[in-house]
Amino acid sequence: xxxxxxxxxxxxxxxxxxxxxxxxxxxxxxxxxxxxxxxxxxxxxxxxxxxxxxxxxxxxxxxxxxxxxxxxxxxxxxxxxxxxxxxxxxxxxxxxxxxxxxxxxxxxxxxx
Amino acid sequence: xxxxxxxxxxxxxxxxxxxxxxxxxxxxxxxxxxxxxxxxxxxxxxxxxxxxxxxxxxxxxxxxxxxxxxxxxxxxxxxxxxxxxxxxxxxxxxxxxxxxxxxxxxxxxxxxxx
Numbered sequence: 001x002x003x004x005x006x007x008x009x010x011x012x013x014x015x016x017x018x019x020x021x022x023x024x025x026x027x028x029x030x031x032x033x034x035x036x037x038x039x040x041x042x043x044x045x046x047x048x049x050x051x052x053x054x055x056x057x058x059x060x061x062x063x064x065x066x067x068x069x070x071x072x073x074x075x076x077x078x079x080x081x082x083x084x085x086x087x088x089x090x091x092x093x094x095x096x097x098x099x100x101x102x103x104x105x106x107x108x109x110x111x112x
Numbered sequence: 113x114x115x116x117x118x119x120x121x122x123x124x125x126x127x128x129x130x131x132x133x134x135x136x137x138x139x140x141x142x143x144x145x146x147x148x149x150x151x152x153x154x155x156x157x158x159x160x161x162x163x164x165x166x167x168x169x170x171x172x173x174x175x176x177x178x179x180x181x182x183x184x185x186x187x188x189x190x191x192x193x194x195x196x197x198x199x200x201x202x203x204x205x206x207x208x209x210x211x212x213x214x215x216x217x218x219x220x221x222x223x224x225x226x
Binding site: 001006009031032034036041042043044045046049051089093095096098099100101102103104105 | 143145202210214219
């Protein structure tokens, strides 16, 4: 089955700097790659996703890039703010399989 | 607004007892999932359902069961609770375009087995 690896497990950045979280996946048939943000005491919430026919997608300060050849995708957060502090999960799925396989998560801390 | 709710939010139970965690969604999604979250392991799939009367095992299904009698609910049962099942449990449902499962999660249930 699909295996998703996520790095780093923890990340601390100064407020205003950029943060990058990277994931690799094993199944070349995977075609959908969402990112979830989990705040303390809450369930994960979808923040951005990308499909395999797209190389990059942006939404304000958040962007995701996908390299199908290398089977990795990354989350980029620019101009970080204190409210970006949370645990971030990447995930992958392939067409016809509605299940998501998640990475192990990255705890992002924004230092004021 | 549509939502997905879990109950209880916190539960303490004794080893060997049967426990049922509730999950209710008003999204009218066919797909529903149960995950457990443990430090260092992320979110691991326990069971899932693609519709009424359909249930499937995930990667960590031993000791757990689910049933799907209607679209809205997917209760998770621990047949005989063990300390290894102490965890935070999340229910999710997904919809959207087929093949691109946009999942919505509940707030989680923190289960402690003593």
